[in-house]
Amino acid sequence: MIVRPMEPADIPVVVDWMLATPLWQRYRLTGAATRAGFERALAGGDLLLVADLDEPAGRACGLAWCLRQGMFGRSAYLRILGVRGEFAGRGLGAVLLDRAEASLDEATDALFLLVSDFNADARRFYERQGYVRVGALPAYVLPDVTELLYWKRLGGSHHTEGGEASGDIR
Ligand SMILES: CC(C)(COP(=O)(O)OP(=O)(O)OC[C@H]1O[C@@H](n2cnc3c(N)ncnc32)[C@H](O)[C@@H]1OP(=O)(O)O)[C@@H](O)C(=O)NCCC(=O)NCCS
Numbered sequence: 170m171i172v173r174p175m176e177p178a179d180i181p182v183v184v185d186w187m188l189a190t191p192l193w194q195r196y197r198l199t200g201a202a203t204r205a206g207f208e209r210a211l212a213g214g215d216l217l218l219v220a221d222l223d224e225p226a227g228r229a230c231g232l233a234w235c236l237r238q239g240m241f242g243r244s245a246y247l248r249i250l251g252v253r254g255e256f257a258g259r260g261l262g263a264v265l266l267d268r269a270e271a272s273l274d275e276a277t278d279a280l281f282l283l284v285s286d287f288n289a290d291a292r293r294f295y296e297r298q299g300y301v302r303v304g305a306l307p308a309y310v311l312p313d314v315t316e317l318l319y320w321k322r323l324g325g326s327h328h329t330e331g332g333e334a335s336g337d338i339r
Contacts (some may be wrong), residue, residue, distance in 0.1 A: 170220055170222055170259075170261065170264060171220065171221045171263060171269045172218050172219070172220050172221075172264060173218070173219060173221065173317060173334050174218060174219075175207070175211065175217035175218065175219045175229070175232070175244060175297055176211075177247065179219050179228075179229040180204055180207045180208065180211075180230070182228060182278060182317075183207070183229050183232050183316035184200055184203045184204050184207070185253075186230065186253040186254065187203060187232075187249075188200055188203075188218065189249060189254060190198065190251060190268075191234060192251075192285070192288065193251075195268060195285075195311070196310065196311065197328040197332055200274070202339040205299055206280065207234075208316060210234060213233060213270070214232050215235065215236055215237065215248075215277065216233070216234070216236075216237060216239075216245075216272055216273060217231045217232070217233070217234050217235075218232070218268055218269055218282065219231060219232050219262065219278060220232075220252075220261050220265055221254065222261075223289065226253065227256070229254065230252065230253040230256050230261070231251065231252040231253065231261040231262065231265050232249060232250070232252075232265070233247065233249070233250050233265040233266060233268070233269040234247070234249040234250075234284070235248065235272075235273060235280065236248055237267050237277065238277070239326045240279070240281040243277075243278065243279070243280070244277055244279040244280065244320075245269050245273045245280045245323075246280070246282065247266075247269065247280055247281070247282035250262060250265060250269075250282070252265075260279055262294060263294075263298065265296075266298055270321070271286065272322045274324045275324070277323055278322065279320050279322050279323055280321050280323055280328075281318065281319070281320045281323060282295065282300065282303055282319050282320075283309075283316040283317065284316070284317045284318075284319060285311075285314050285315075285316060285319055286305075286316070286317055287314065288314040292317065295319050296319075298321070299321050300319040300320065300321045301320060301321065302317055302318070303318055304317070305317055305318065305324050306318065314332045320333060
């Protein structure tokens with residue numbers, strides 16, 4: 170498996186499998202809005218990593234998208250972590266999350282994310298990756314779903330005096 174920065178040519182590939190994923194169907198994801206979101210994210214310098222597998226349909230078959238200061242103007246926010254359905258459960262998600270954390274590590278103090286209350290598999294996955302549940306947002310996105318807020322401290326700037334987010338800490 171190779172993990173690499175997302176490129177514009179990956180966008181239609183990723184959007185294609187995301188639209189086929191039951192989770193995002195429930196959130197009524199649309200192709201046009203999702204493509205536009207990725208284009209803005211690439212242009213704006215968000216952290217976007219994709220995973221390639223050397224097998225059919227393996228190109229850009231996993232994605233991690235992080236907003237570098239998406240939480241409280243200070244910490245990173247994992248906007249999307251996903252793996253193409255047929256490749257789930259083979260370790261791609263864990264590798265992508267590890268690589269995203271490593272890329273963010275020096276620049277931020279923590280990574281936050283939201284998980285749907287019904288997504289027991291993903292909750293177990295994130296808990297195993299060291300994420301701790303710190304909150305719940307009832308009906309935040311969908312009226313019948315509670316979004317669970319998780320976070321994990323990273324090694325970056327929480328050691329600095331004053332807590333100002335900064336990359337030059339040592
Ligand atoms: C959640 C997800 C990113 C994990 O990546 P992955 O490569 O499948 O996971 P790994 O192989 O590294 O780890 C395996 C764990 O992932 C979780 N998992 C496996 N298949 C999954 C699936 N279809 N949906 C959700 N989680 C799954 C389970 O917790 C599994 O652990 P288990 O063996 O105890 O059941 C991926 O399965 C996925 O994209 N799922 C659908 C979309 C989603 O739920 N994204 C997270 C939204 S916050």
